[in-house]
Amino acid sequence: MITCFPTEILERLRTAQVVAGFSVEKVEFAVPVAEALLAGGIDVIELTLRTDAGIEAVKAISAEVPEMLVGVGTILTPEQAAEAKAAGADFGVSPGLNPRVVNEANAIGLPFAPGISTPTELEAAIELGCRFVKFFPAEAAGGIQYLKSMGAPYKHLGIEYFPLGGLNAENMVQYLSEPNVAAIGGSWIVQESLVAENNWAAIASRAAEVRSLLEGSSSVQREVLANPA
Template identity: 40%
Template sequence: MRNKTERLVEILSGQPVIPVLKIDRIADAVPLARALVRGGLKAIEITLRTPDALDAIRQVADEVPEAIVGAGTILSQKDFAGAEAAGARFIVSPGATRALLDAASRSGVPFLPGAVTPSEIMALRDEGYEVLKFFPAEQSGGTAFLRSLASPLAGMRFCPTSGISQKNAADYLALPNVICVGGSWVAPDAELASGNWAAVEELARQAASLARG
């Protein structure tokens, strides 16, 4: 567990923003990943929200070796196994079930489970987790809620996701218990639809330059 935690921390602490991506067209996967990497965001999360998601992960893992591709929206052991087989180097879930925790314990791939309440966070801490996804962030109290967790749950760090944008990302990153944020604003639907990879690269560059507290 310690080794996996260290690898996860290395990935998440390497950049202030983890792009959270929904790939609707498989042809977008590789050029999108390359644009994000050029902009300074090497770690990317491809969510299993579309039929082509696993193929997208596989293509990025094979064709963009400088990227650190992860899989998000993992809801079951089948999802976990499929993402691992496709080449995902980290796994992200909006929550945590016993089945997912069991799958993670058998795998060598680092797991970022989601939690939002103190009880959920404490339960995952008892399982050995030190870094969690805080989801849905804005809808669950945002920065004020996360700030209130810093003292009673000292040592726990979070990657808040959902509702994070270019406008409020810095507020989250200023918190002592936030290691990074997850966001989709670096890959807008309009830019993907038009194949404007230069615009994506510039958004990634801006996100990569955000300061952390």
């Protein structure tokens, strides 16, 4: 089923580790934000449909920043799933699990990750063919310890998670240390105030800080593996 993410997109997410989540009030902000994130080393985004500019922003980034893997978030209806696909979205995400939206995404070939926060919701997603799901709201639901406990009975199914909600530079590495977490959502990177000020350099700098933290964490992990206690 198409709802399972294609291998190439999952690999991009695993490599990126952090997906920058944001929305824009004006279409003209979309491309500069995407270019700033790329300059800082982040090449996967989740642009949410929380403003009237959302779909047009997806179109602009897809057309003008082809290096960016474009995810569309806050897809709440089947019609929005179709609009996102037509606008050039590479994948879609929702905060909750709506079978109508998942089925539409499957029908049109849009890789899709529904939101789940309980075993019941996860089983419903699995029944619909999903093996990659959004864990939301991650911190409010119980954080990484809750995810470990909730996911344990389903580990043999190869479910992978995309946690969002309350994540930041301080706790992202803890989530990414879990083998079944493919990537996390980073909504703290693109601050609304910086977008309003057209401060693209600051957004690029924040993205670069995230990449530096990730690279530092990877170096420590490699050192531990090479020199176990």
